[in-house]
Amino acid sequence: MTAIGRVVATELKPSTPHQFHFWTATETPIGIGAIVKVAAERVVYGVVTEGFAYSDLATPLHDVVGAEGDPARTDAPTTRQQIRYWTAAVLRQMPEEPLQPVPLGQVFVADDADVAQALRMDAFLYSATPTAIPVGLYTSAGRDAPVYVDADFLLGPEAAHLNISGVSGLATKTSAVEFLLASIFAHFPAHKGRIAAVCFNVKGPDLCFLDQPGDLSDEDRRRYERLKVPSTPFENVRLYAPLKADGVNLNTLRTHPDLVGDVEPLTWGLQEVVDFAEVLLNRDDIDAKADAFIDYLRDRVLGRTFDDGFGTTHRVQTFADLHSLFRSIFDGLEVLSGGRGDTWRTHHIATMRKVRNRLLNISTRCKGLVTDDGPSSDLPWKSFEDRTVYVIDIANVDPLGQDLVFARVVSKLREQLERRELGVDAVVVFVDELNKYAPGDGPDTYVKKMLLDISERGRYLGLVLFGAEQFRSQVHRRVVGNAGTQLFGRMDMDELATPGYQVLTPATKSKLATMPIGELMVRHPHFTQPIFVRFPKPPVLRGRDGVERFPPAADVPFEEAVVRLLVRLDRRVRPNQVKDLIADREQDDVRRALAAARQKRPDDVFAYFRKVLGARVESEANLPREHLAVPPLNPISDEPY
């Protein structure tokens, strides 16, 4: 191996145990981020963090004089003596003790084995139970060495979580996570069990086509081979999306006829929502009285036969039932108390009105996700499958609904992981836009609290957060601080000027600000310094390409949508029969019957559907439908609640 440089140490710029300086020829393959090896009485690995070039010119004025004031003159016969002078941060010293300043010696470009040593990957790459997950290729200095992170530190239990920052629109954050999930699924060690991923699609069609192959270049395929990751889309993808307000068309961009069949509706009823009623309450709403009333509803009312004290017995299972209950209570207080009653079972009428408004409001704002009545359609709790990606498309859902989905899904994941009954041992939860969901400032929302909880305690359970955001400095410190592995794509210069990046040299910041697509800076507990890696384009269809290749279908008429949904459940269903059956029926009745069939999944779908529809799926509230939805409160209303 040929030396490419020599360590130099002066009184002004001495070598230390953590940093050294070396010079190279003017023409050199190394640059910022290159890993080098110093071979002397001890071996030292370092990563180049700063570079300088200067000549023997004492002052710029001498160059002006030499060129006689003409910058276009290039006829100087001799090239000025110049230097390429580099600063490197120590990655590892061997032996590690005693820790000493870097000795003078020749500098070499690190080869594959050196990279593994330098990044301390040898411990988890060559052990009896390897836990190495490829994160990319180290390509500086003309090398092509795989870089691995330790699954014990990426997915727990030693450390966990991953945070990725980068400016939007450069296909880095989502692509990196997609590649990394593919890598995890390919390399997650058998002794660590089964793993799945839950991805929240919060914008556009980003994660809607993870099961479709993307266009890969030969170079990308070569990189996949080098990293031993299959260059194929995810084999097992389950996509969930809420319905639109019509209750039959899916609220997602993956509605192309060829693909829409794979999308499962996500609809929740009262039971699913009320457990997370706190999500629906804003900071001003949270008080002991509201909490007490919600607890009362949960414990004493929902799912039980309940006497309201005014002579009516209720069985509250849907929003419609709940509305009926509230109406009965308010009417009872009005009528039976002669208008003077303001307390029911120790709960003040104002508190009850507030809770009613918040709960029923969600069924209006998130119509399609939350159903007034009828059964729910949910994720396959307790039967999560190994190496499966569960995508929940909430891009077009009201922010309140997004919060609700996130809170409920993560809570259920946590609950079932804790009981070891989810079906897998670890779940990666990918959340984009942490700037929105876990901002450093602003109110403490339920979602933020949940993200903090995952960040701080998830690793013990196998609940791993992969978070992405544009501005890391504006995400809650404990969320990013608990991420054991951090990835950085191209960064905004203003963001790099914030205190969180002070540990980086100006050259590293400059590289971060100009980072090309497909390159990342990685920080990982085993790496003592940030490392730059390249990763291949993900093997899946990118969102925007997917929308071009599979344009979303326009919403179909109600009858047609019902037919499609039933045909999906049973291919024997004949469309005309369905259309004839539902022609003179109320749409809400049809929706309920459809939901029942979807939940039951009988052998003969049409027969079951006809039976449920014919028997008229009972809605206990025989009230005009327009009363079911309570419009949002006017914020400047005089109402005390």
Add this chain to the structure above:
Amino acid sequence: MTWWQPLIQAGAVPGSGSKGEEPESSERAELVEDGELQAHPIPPAAGAAPPPPVSFLNGMERWGVRAYDGVIPVVDAYVAAAIRRRESGGVLHTTGERHRSFAVAAVDSMTPKLRELLEQSVGDIEPVDREFVGQPARYLEQVEAIVRRARTHLERELAEAGLDGLGADEWLVLDGLLSRSPAVARHPRSLGVIKSHGAQFLEGRGLERALTLPVGHRTSVFTVRGGHTRTETYSWYLRLWPWEGNDLLYGLLRIEARAHPETIARASELSRWLWAERAPLATPATRWDRLLYPLHQVEEYLKALAPRDLQMHRASRLPRLSA
């Protein structure tokens, strides 16, 4: 208004400077070009730069007193010389290098014990005549002359060796007299570049023309006999930077080439080559106005290799702590 401003207004040329070089012996030069010494402008189009490759030779010397045997200074000396070749990219690469470390002392006058010790520890000793012992100033002058002679000898050897390896179209440019070696002085592609003008070859009108040579001009070619070999070479003055506002020797070079009619024919072309060497400036060298950058770089190369404890810093006279 100062007293000299009226002089300048009346036609005197502004200048600056103080004591310059030590005068050396004068020689009578014979013109071989023109009837009397003329100033020739350097033709702008006659060859922009020396054709690659070109080799440059320079040397350096360092010495310092290390010990005293009674009043006899025992001196540690180091001389070195190098040739660096400039290829087409303008970058210099070392093609030859020689150095010598030796002691200088009046060994005949030293106490037997210290002399024996010196001879045992240093294989290479240059003696100083015993007549200088007891006269510190003259003794050190003698040391300086011995070291300079050693350097000249080293440079001559290296130059002669360098000529053997010179390519077909390659030139060798030396810092200093060409005539120190007959073989070098007679070589068709060697040039001596002299920055010191202690020796005077011209007189009268010719001298005045040479000392007030405008920038971008050369003088007529004349013959000189230099070095201990008294080898004849052709020579001319060349002004690289305007002397007005400075001193008469500012930017003034004397060039030596072989004594051959072709030298006269190519004097303007060679001057043009050397004129192109003004850039880059040989700063921060104090005599950058007369030092060609490649020769400066050879000197820097030699300094980088020289023993650091023989730096030419004058020892501080300030009292030092005993520790």
